[in-house]
Amino acid sequence: DADVTQTPRNRITKTGKRIMLECSQTKGHDRMYWYRQDPGLGLQLIYYSFDVKDINKGEISDGYSVSRQAQAKFSLSLESAIPNQTALYFCATSASGLAGGSTDTQYFGPGTRLTVL
């Protein structure tokens, strides 16, 4: 979805290096998410942010950190990359659910393929 962009699209790095993955969105959504996807597996939530001042850990946050620089930008950092962080990383956005309603649909970026050697 062109409304959600991720950079870089591909990255190869070495163990111990610091890596930052960027996500930007033009959808005007307040909620943003980072997932990782491993071959044959579903999406695992790393971190999510419901607004600029709200950051929450997901199920696999260890080894990762995030920064919500603005409503439209949410970056994911690997402070010291390790080989088992080799995966496909997706950013997603959603709008707040209506009062009393449910979480709205998430829209995904094209993904960043990260390889840690």
Added chain:
Amino acid sequence: GESVGLHLPTLSVQEGDNSIINCAYSNSASDYFIWYKQESGKGPQFIIDIRSNMDKRQGQRVTVLLNKTVKHLSLQIAATQPGDSAVYFCAEGLFGYALNFGKGTSLLVTP
């Protein structure tokens, strides 16, 4: 079919046939359910959603059925086409929380 937590299954159907992809969800409190399609090399793409106060919703060639009694969700694709070949994920959600995704079902459409 798939379950939020099981290995990735594969479904093979002939072009023109109807496809049914199943999903068992885990949280009886979930009030929102979505089906996503992911083609190779791309991010997941929204197909259709359904709220917990409904048991059926139809889109273009797709229908989602929700059975809250047995915590089961299904996606029906009518007249399956080669372009439908992809991995399909179900996700369950609860207001105020992030979605919980299943591991996906691979749909292969053969001529």
